[in-house]
Amino acid sequence: REGQLDKEVYAELGPWTLQVNQTNFKADSVTLFATEFYDEPLQGVLEERVSSVNLKDARFPKFTSYRDNFVLENIYPDVHFKGGLGVAGAQFYGTAADSALAALKFTYKLDTVLTLKGRSFIFKDSL
Secondary structure: OOOOOOOOOEEEEOOOOOOOOOOEEEEEEEEEEOOOOOOOOEEEEEEEEOOOOOHHHOOOOEEEEOOOOEEEEEEEOOEEEEEEEEEEOOEEEEEOOOOOOEEEEEEEOOEEEEEEEEOEEEEOOOO
16 A cells, blocks of 8 residues: 555565455465565565555554564664564554564663563554
């Protein structure tokens, strides 16, 4: 969809089937290019639904990475992330695999002062 992210984000789909009698689709083996968030292309699953939601509130298209061990140092000053990555609408987020939790580690002078673990974390420009 257009108008959602500040920089270019796009996906390349492998072979997939579109059911024309449904309002959604899911494609496996998708490559996401989102260099604003991560330097390398991401492999994962893409889901899309037809909806009348405005672009700001859209939750689709939704991409979820296969990998769940990405490390993003200083995603915010002194905040480090480990887990899976995804995009839902215009939101970039960190996610967890079925049996694991994603983690945000807060540091001060190189010492860890707080670690938060959860199923997902939304990353925004401001807190």
